[in-house]
Amino acid sequence: MSTHQVHYRTTVVRGHEVFYREAGPADAPVLLLLHGFPSSSHMFRELIPRLAHRYRVIAPDHIGFGRSAAPSAAEFDYSFAELAAVTEEFTEQLGLDRFALYIQDYGAPIGLRLALARPERITAIVTQNGNAYEEGLGKEAWAPVFAYIADPHPGTAAPVREIRSLEGIKWQYTHGEPEPDLVSPDAYHHDAALMAREGQDEIQLALIGDYGSNIELYPAFQEYFRSSQVPLLAVWGGHDEIFVPEGALAFRRDLPKAGIHLLPAGHFALETHAGQVAALMDGFLARNLKP
Known part of the structure; x- marks a missing residue:
């Protein structure tokens, strides 16, 4: 494992503090890791030292x-377009001209919006249960979300x-894990504590209500794959019922050279x-990124 220490930093984007973790040589190829719901960069705590x-x-x-600012839903437009815009400005502040993406869950539509806007900046994509195809949406898991999108009311x-x-x-952390007692309770308690903060109800309902805008972009994401032939590795928890394995396999439709690995995980x-x-x-990036 790397001896590079992880730095815990903040910057201000559009007047809001953005927390981030950083490790590795300043002149090395850049990996931008984008987390999903209900997590934060905390989900990468074991991965970052292995890649730095x-x-x-x-x-x-x-x-x-996570530890980034959480202005109220009245003060900030909690939409995926806005989160992508903040992320793009974040990369510009840090001088990240070219980078590989790691996308998971919510991180997928955020990262793929960056790719649509500036395809020349994306060197490769690693998707870990980060979906871009309708067949990747688990029907049972998504039913309440689609019901809310179609008709938002208290019921x-x-x-x-x-x-x-x-x-x-x-459930999101342990379902589909062959040995759920290998999942640290610290992970889901960490997320639950942050999700219980004041204002989170309105924030998360706004984002869930906007999720349909991501699905509307699936054809554009897929056209980006076809036109760019961006190197892509799908490393997927094969037992996930939120983003099911069919979503991983679908990448080969537009990216025939995509590497796809279904892991015994959720x-x-x-x-x-x-x-x-x-x-x-490491193997995928070594083949596709130049030092």
């Missing part, structure tokens, strides 16, 4: 998540709120397979 020997690894917390909001309860978050595969993911990434 060869790459400059940077993992921000999205606005409203449809109640099941969606359960997703960010402690039990709902624990939605948060890094909790139990960080070493295997890092090894797959």
